[in-house]
Amino acid sequence: MAARDYGQHSGVARAMELVGERWALLIVRDLLVGPRRYGELAAGLPRIPTNILAARLKELQAAGILRRAPRSRVIVYELTPFGRELEPVVLLLGAWGIRALGEPREEQGITPESMTMDLRSAFRPEVAAALPATSYAAHLGPAALRIRVEGGTLEVDRVDGAVDLAFSTGPGIHRLISGELPPETAIATGVVAVLHGRQDLLGRFATTFHLAA
Template sequence: MATRDYGQYSGVTRALELVGERWALLIVRDLLVGPRRYGELAAGLPRIPSNILAARLKDLQAAGILRRAPRSRVIVYELTPYGRELEPVVLALGAWGYKALGDPQEQQIITPESMTMDLRSAFRADVAAGLPATAYAARVGPAELLIRVDGSALDVRPGDGLVDLAFATGPDIRRLISGELAPEKAIATGVVEVLRGRGSSSTDSRPPSTWPPEARGPQRARRGCLRPSM
């Protein structure tokens, strides 16, 4: 299956032969968020040529990393159990790469899939375990995400809903996630814009025990639970 042969007998070289081709690991990253149709994969990776996407999907399927599956009269691509074993690898790469991310270049985009995996990479389950359950609606550039933290569990998915705090931000969210910028400073400088919070209809319906006093609880959760190890 692999077009690249390093001529070495080892686990690392074999892994690179399977997912080391350009775009392959990004396809895996997006499928870790959930099954995708061909068009959805292409939209999430706008610079990938159609023939390369088709070739990578074929190669990854031949390797047993993903499979084609019928869903509601359409065909989607989804990871196999073997493919899902790549999740800790992708998360570790994301945390490592985040340290050298820097400012975005022109025409670089944020997709719901890429931000979802960045948040998973940065999540600190040990810190979150001691905090109240909290739900956020995050608008990061064009990506709209619903983020729920419940104990040591993190759930990130596209969309909006009833939340404790809704906020909008852009690529500078990396400064907040990394701990470079405190939440209060991020709000004061406009890096984060609070859209909805305590006193809105979306949060008044929440049981009081799940809403920390004022905004300190959600800010603490963002600062503590979504900071990658440096």
């Protein structure tokens, strides 16, 4: 059970008791990308103390939000159907939060899991449906995400493959997604470095993933 009790018979209060402890919702966010081993969760949340990660996993499991499951001789953590119901909540929170990010601080980074969910938060299926199918590779340090947009659907994974545009970036990519930074300025200032492919497709990317107020 969650440590905090607000003393209110309220849906919002109960939700906060279940996922309002520090790090809990970020664990849910990363598990929305897919099942993860304990070490993978720790690597995706590099600042979380190991005792806190263990405690949050136990609390979320006790609440029926996640479960431990065997996968090829290892144990992974995955969301239950009840836990997956948090997906639209997390996506809406992500879209709301991106607009308030501001300039990234030097110590702030992004992970493949956090970027995946932010892309899903910012995805505009109604815009994508009118654009040609396009694939991107976003290199985030040593990791790379393959982003495929076709019609009104989005797929983000870690699989290698041919893409129309490959670029490297860091936390500043959120300035592009939020609408604060035009694509050409993102390239000129080094927020985005085009690795190969059509440079003009960054404009299509910015149109497809966009959260301007």
